[in-house]
Amino acid sequence: MQAQGEAAPLRWGIAGAGAIARRFCRDVNQHASLGRVVAITARAQGRADEFAQELALPLAFGSYRALAQSPEVDAVYVAVIHPEHAALIKEMLLAGKHVLVEKPAVTRQEDWDELVALARQRNVLLLEAMKVMCFPAMRTLLARLPGLPGPLSLRAAFGSVQAPDGKLFDPALDGGASWDVGVYPLWLYAACCRQLGLDAGEPEVRLQRAPGEVDLSARFSFDGGIRAELGASIVEDLDKAACLAGDGWTLIIEGKWWNPQGVRLQGKKTFAGWPEDIVQPVDGGGMQHEADHFARCVQEGLLDSPWLPQALTRQVLGWVEGGLASASDERA
Numbered sequence: 001m002q003a004q005g006e007a008a009p010l011r012w013g014i015a016g017a018g019a020i021a022r023r024f025c026r027d028v029n030q031h032a033s034l035g036r037v038v039a040i041t042a043r044a045q046g047r048a049d050e051f052a053q054e055l056a057l058p059l060a061f062g063s064y065r066a067l068a069q070s071p072e073v074d075a076v077y078v079a080v081i082h083p084e085h086a087a088l089i090k091e092m093l094l095a096g097k098h099v100l101v102e103k104p105a106v107t108r109q110e111d112w113d114e115l116v117a118l119a120r121q122r123n124v125l126l127l128e129a130m131k132v133m134c135f136p137a138m139r140t141l142l143a144r145l146p147g148l149p150g151p152l153s154l155r156a157a158f159g160s161v162q163a164p165d166g167k168l169f170d171p172a173l174d175g176g177a178s179w180d181v182g183v184y185p186l187w188l189y190a191a192c193c194r195q196l197g198l199d200a201g202e203p204e205v206r207l208q209r210a211p212g213e214v215d216l217s218a219r220f221s222f223d224g225g226i227r228a229e230l231g232a233s234i235v236e237d238l239d240k241a242a243c244l245a246g247d248g249w250t251l252i253i254e255g256k257w258w259n260p261q262g263v264r265l266q267g268k269k270t271f272a273g274w275p276e277d278i279v280q281p282v283d284g285g286g287m288q289h290e291a292d293h294f295a296r297c298v299q300e301g302l303l304d305s306p307w308l309p310q311a312l313t314r315q316v317l318g319w320v321e322g323g324l325a326s327a328s329d330e331r332a
């Protein structure tokens with residue numbers, strides 16, 4: 001029961017009954033402290049009913065409009081394929097809902113700017129669901145970053161072999177490595193630069209792409225305050241550990257770096273900026289941390305987030321959009 005003076009839990013509705021929606025729903029309803037998923041929505045009522053039964057949700061809607069109009073939902077987690085994000089976000093914001101949208105938030109920087117302006121106007125919160133930034137181990141790492149001697153370099157990638165007939169290979173569905181997984185290492189880089197007050201600069205982008213097709217792999221190189229080599233692929237398994245290095249030290253974000261639970265100093269050397277290795281495991285898939293952060297921002301009446309700043313979403317969108325428009329292509 002809710003104690004006196006405690007904020008009511010945020011009531012989540014999910015738009016889209018797909019793969020990631022199930023993970024979010026389980027993580028929130030099993031592990032989150034500040035909210036609960038109460039509603040699922042799919043374009044077909046049958047899919048919504050099936051999802052609601054499987055995950056024991058009280059509400060199942062067969063149209064996104066019904067979700068937008070529900071007085072029993074405070075915030076919407078947009079979990080449809082990314083070309084559908086912009087229109088759906090707009091519909092939810094216009095209905096007065098807070099919105100947490102899966103990555104990539106949208107695929108045009110111009111759309112993001114319009115949606116952020118609309119959210120401000122409606123006095124609701126709009127954030128991109130970049131869950132890695134809300135894991136406790138990542139928050140600890142970023143907090144310690146200013147104490148570590150530079151100059152820094154970063155190596156991070158996200159790549160795995162995907163079924164070649166799926167949505168990720170369809171240019172009409174904004175498929176490709178950069179949009180699907182390139183945004184993760186770009187976010188990590190942008191967040192590190194922001195934490196250190198460094199100018200992130202602009203990347204040199206190289207793509208493996210055939211004419212008229214999606215990018216199968218991408219490399220983003222930065223040569224600014226942090227030197228960074230960032231990779232993405234939908235046709236190749238890439239290193240799952242990320243590596244951050246400076247003068248005489250190397251840190252490894254172990255396991256899958258985008259689900260960070262451990263950060264280790266390589267070698268025996270210790271120094272003041274690194275008191276001990278970070279070991280902060282999460283329950284389940286860890287998506288409860290972004291949900292709780294979002295709920296806390298709503299409780300505090302924030303229209304942006306210190307952990308998932310709208311400006312970082314904008315910066316990353318710009319790098320991918322610009323890279324896809326102007327990169328040098330290598331033979332696919």
Ligand SMILES: NC(=O)c1ccc[n+]([C@@H]2O[C@H](COP(=O)([O-])OP(=O)(O)OC[C@H]3O[C@@H](n4cnc5c(N)ncnc54)[C@H](OP(=O)(O)O)[C@@H]3O)[C@@H](O)[C@H]2O)c1
Nearest residue numbers: 016017018019020021041042043079080081082102103104
């Ligand atoms: N954070 C993460 O770890 C993570 C992981 C994977 C994906 N994602 C992101 O989450 C989003 C959804 O990914 P997913 O893998 O869950 O996708 P998915 O299962 O393929 O589809 C999600 C939903 O999108 C709608 N949809 C599918 N195909 C469509 C089409 N051709 N036209 C219109 N709508 C369509 C469907 O909604 P209905 O149910 O209403 O029919 C479907 O349930 C993407 O933006 C993706 O990048 C995030």
